[in-house]
Amino acid sequence: MFINNQREDNYDHIDDSLIYSSTNIPGPGCNINDLNSCPNHMCICTNLCQTSSCEYISSPGYNNYDNFGKLISINRFIYECNDLCKCTSCQNRIVQLGPRIGLRISQCSKGYGLFTDICIEKGQFVCEYAGEIIDLIEAERRSNLDHENYIFVINEHFSGNVTTTVIDSTIIGNIGRYINHSCEPNCMIIPVRVDSLIPRLAIFAIKDIQCNEEITYHYGGEGSHPQNNLSKVKCLCESLSCNSFLPRKTGLF
Numbered sequence: 001m002f003i004n005n006q007r008e009d010n011y012d013h014i015d016d017s018l019i020y021s022s023t024n025i026p027g028p029g030c031n032i033n034d035l036n037s038c039p040n041h042m043c044i045c046t047n048l049c050q051t052s053s054c055e056y057i058s059s060p061g062y063n064n065y066d067n068f069g070k071l072i073s074i075n076r077f078i079y080e081c082n083d084l085c086k087c088t089s090c091q092n093r094i095v096q097l098g099p100r101i102g103l104r105i106s107q108c109s110k111g112y113g114l115f116t117d118i119c120i121e122k123g124q125f126v127c128e129y130a131g132e133i134i135d136l137i138e139a140e141r142r143s144n145l146d147h148e149n150y151i152f153v154i155n156e157h158f159s160g161n162v163t164t165t166v167i168d169s170t171i172i173g174n175i176g177r178y179i180n181h182s183c184e185p186n187c188m189i190i191p192v193r194v195d196s197l198i199p200r201l202a203i204f205a206i207k208d209i210q211c212n213e214e215i216t217y218h219y220g221g222e223g224s225h226p227q228n229n230l231s232k233v234k235c236l237c238e239s240l241s242c243n244s245f246l247p248r249k250t251g252l253f
C-alpha cells in the first residue's frame with residue numbers, strides 16, 4: 001500500500017538574518033535555462049503509475065521508491081514524475097512533497113544540528129539540502145569570504161561526462177543546512193531530478209533512526225576514502241570510526 005507522504009515545509013531558521021527557502025533558487029552563475037529545462041521524461045499513466053505504462057517505473061533503473069515511499073537503491077539516477085507526466089498522484093513523488101515532520105534544530109557540540117522527534121526508517125526521505133545554486137567561480141569567491149561551510153558540491157558522472165552542481169545555503173536555505181557531518185552517518189545525499197535538469201539534493205536515511213537522534217551525513221560522500229582527504233577542522237562526531245578531522249570539500253577548486 002502506498003502511504004501518502006504529503007508534507008509541507010513549516011520549518012524556519014533560528015536566526016532571523018537568514019532567509020528560509022524550501023527549494024533551490026538561482027544564484028550568481030546559475031544557468032536559468034538549465035534550471036527551467038525539465039528532464040525529457042514523462043509518463044502517460046492516468047492515476048497511479050503502472051509498470052505497463054509508466055516510463056519511470058517500468059524502465060530499468062527508474063523504479064525509485066517502494067510502496068511505502070522508501071528508496072529502493074542508492075545506485076541510480078533518480079527522476080521523479082513531474083508536471084509533464086499524465087499521472088496526478090503516484091508513488092514516484094517523494095522529494096517534491098517536502099521534508100518530513102518532526103525535525104528539530106537544536107544546539108549541540110557542533111553548533112546547531114538537525115534532530116528528529118520521530119523514528120525514521122531506513123530508505124525514508126528526510127529533507128532536501130536547498131539553497132542558492134551558484135557556479136564554481138562564485139563558490140570560490142564566497143569561500144574566500146570564509147563562508148564555505150555551507151557550500152555543497154556534487155559531481156555526477158554521466159557516460160564519461162561530469163556534471164557539477166553547487167548549492168550554497170549560507171544565507172538562503174532550508175533545514176538541510178543544519179545537518180552535521182558524521183564518520184558513521186545515518187543518512188546520505190542523493191541527487192534527485194524532478195522538474196529541472198539541476199538536481200535537488202535529497203537526504204535519505206541509510207539506517208533506522210531513533211527518536212531524538214541527530215541526523216548526519218558524510219561530508220566526503222559515499223565511497224570516498226576520507227582518511228586520505230581530511231581538512232584541518234577537528235571532527236566532533238564521536239563515532240567509533242571517527243577520522244578525527246572533517247573531510248576536505250571535494251570538487252571545490
Ligand SMILES: C[S@@+](CC[C@H](N)C(=O)[O-])C[C@H]1O[C@@H](n2cnc3c(N)ncnc32)[C@H](O)[C@@H]1O
Nearest residue numbers: 110111112149177178179180181234235236237
Ligand atoms: C552545514 S554546517 C552544519 C550546521 C552547523 N553546525 C551550524 O551550526 O549551522 C557545517 C559546519 O558545521 C560544523 N560541523 C559539522 N559537522 C561537524 C563535526 N562532525 N565536527 C565538528 N564540526 C562540525 C563545521 O563548522 C562545519 O563547517
